Amino acid sequence: MPTRRPAAARVLAAALLALSALGNAPARADEAQATAALRAAFAQLPDAAFHRNDAEQAWFVDMQPIAQASGEARTEAVRRMVLGSSLPPLDALRMVGPDAWAAAGAPPLSDIRHVAGFGQPPIPVTVWTMRDAAAAAAVLDGLEDGDFEPVPGRAGMLSNGAPMEVNLTRRQPASPWRGLLGRSYFVAANGAAIIQAPGPEPVAALLDLGEPARLTSNVLVTAALDGLDTAAAGAEIRQAMLVSPTIGTGGLDPAAMLGAGGDMDTLRAKLEAAQAKAARGVPPFFSGLVADVQTGPHPGMAVSLVYADCATAEQAAARLAEAWTEAFATITPGTAKVATAPSGTLCAAAVTITAQDASGNSNPLFLRVYDGHVSRQANIFQIASTAN
Numbered sequence: 001m002p003t004r005r006p007a008a009a010r011v012l013a014a015a016l017l018a019l020s021a022l023g024n025a026p027a028r029a030d031e032a033q034a035t036a037a038l039r040a041a042f043a044q045l046p047d048a049a050f051h052r053n054d055a056e057q058a059w060f061v062d063m064q065p066i067a068q069a070s071g072e073a074r075t076e077a078v079r080r081m082v083l084g085s086s087l088p089p090l091d092a093l094r095m096v097g098p099d100a101w102a103a104a105g106a107p108p109l110s111d112i113r114h115v116a117g118f119g120q121p122p123i124p125v126t127v128w129t130m131r132d133a134a135a136a137a138a139v140l141d142g143l144e145d146g147d148f149e150p151v152p153g154r155a156g157m158l159s160n161g162a163p164m165e166v167n168l169t170r171r172q173p174a175s176p177w178r179g180l181l182g183r184s185y186f187v188a189a190n191g192a193a194i195i196q197a198p199g200p201e202p203v204a205a206l207l208d209l210g211e212p213a214r215l216t217s218n219v220l221v222t223a224a225l226d227g228l229d230t231a232a233a234g235a236e237i238r239q240a241m242l243v244s245p246t247i248g249t250g251g252l253d254p255a256a257m258l259g260a261g262g263d264m265d266t267l268r269a270k271l272e273a274a275q276a277k278a279a280r281g282v283p284p285f286f287s288g289l290v291a292d293v294q295t296g297p298h299p300g301m302a303v304s305l306v307y308a309d310c311a312t313a314e315q316a317a318a319r320l321a322e323a324w325t326e327a328f329a330t331i332t333p334g335t336a337k338v339a340t341a342p343s344g345t346l347c348a349a350a351v352t353i354t355a356q357d358a359s360g361n362s363n364p365l366f367l368r369v370y371d372g373h374v375s376r377q378a379n380i381f382q383i384a385s386t387a388n
Contacts (some may be wrong), residue, residue, distance in 0.1 A: 011380050034229050035225045038225065038289075042215045044129070044380055045116060045118050052244070052245060053110040053244060063112040074098060080238065100174040105176070118215075125195070126195075139194055140189050140194070154186075225303030227343065228264070229340040236295075242288070244288075248382050280323070282320055282323075298358055299363035299366065317338035321338050335354050
């Protein structure tokens with residue numbers, strides 16, 4: 001009998017096959033796109049991010065809501081950006097707060113438009129988008145006045161140490177340029193963008209990034225963005241993550257099962273319930289985006305999952321809304337809305353969930369869903385087990 005590949009590998013292989021067959025497609029030209037800032041940020045990232053076999057492939061955080069808030073509202077806004085934990089500079093901000101972050105050499109919050117990145121934490125590549133090119137240049141000037149020096153043979157690139165270097169004697173937990181472990185970084189400006197990476201090669205690659213190699217040139221990512229425009233219509237996208245099918249193929253969490261202790265009846269009941277839930281999961285998808293959104297005073301979540309046709313996308317949207325209702329509706333009440341979004345020859349399942357209560361600058365609804373995915377306790381993105 002031939003060896004069967006793991007579910008994640010099979011689903012990812014299908015996605016890559018579809019990509020090679022469909023080629024590249026430009027993003028829709030629509031000035032009112034909810035994803036305008038997200039598209040601009042992802043255009044700074046390489047298509048290689050999509051081909052990583054990670055559940056979370058790329059991240060985006062809008063920094064303006066933090067800059068525009070003050071006092072306790074700003075503290076809430078910082079806590080809200082949970083996806084920032086995957087990007088070292090923003091992880092430092094979440095750890096110490098805006099004042100200590102600024103004192104440790106971070107750029108002024110008012111100058112930062114958004115931050116995006118990709119790669120394996122704790123050392124992914126981060127791209128800051130500043131107010132303009134002058135603001136980006138000012139950041140590099142400030143770094144060079146500190147402990148950053150020009151990199152020989154790399155015009156315009158600075159570093160504060162050797163590639164991948166960790167030096168605990170230089171640790172600065174509040175600093176976006178050092179962090180808890182005293183890491184060294186390489187930086188360069190590209191117009192209004194600042195590229196930050198643990199070595200010179202990723203920085204050089206993004207400086208020379210051509211259109212076919214951009215993340216936004218990928219037809220599956222474009223379809224996911226088009227679907228998110230539908231799901232997030234009329235809302236502000238505060239943070240978002242590009243996800244692969246791997247997010248839905250985690251399977252059962254052994255720790256959660258063993259948490260039932262020695263009571264076999266309880267253990268059996270938990271296992272059967274988990275299996276039944278998995279059987280009702282979403283159909284396998286090619287790519288997706290999960291976003292924390294704000295509609296007026298109400299926070300919420302917008303999801304886009306890419307499929308080959310709208311019939312399957314419609315089924316997926318209904319199942320995703322059902323999974324959220326079952327897992328979280330009594331904890332963080334809200335209203336779910338489902339739709340489909342054609343994109344070229346593809347189609348996205350578009351799901352919008354808006355919290356019932358206004359929550360200031362926090363979003364407990366998105367946080368619950370994200371924690372459910374990370375902990376594998378309540379993953380609403382689980383792919384139906386019948387497809388495994």
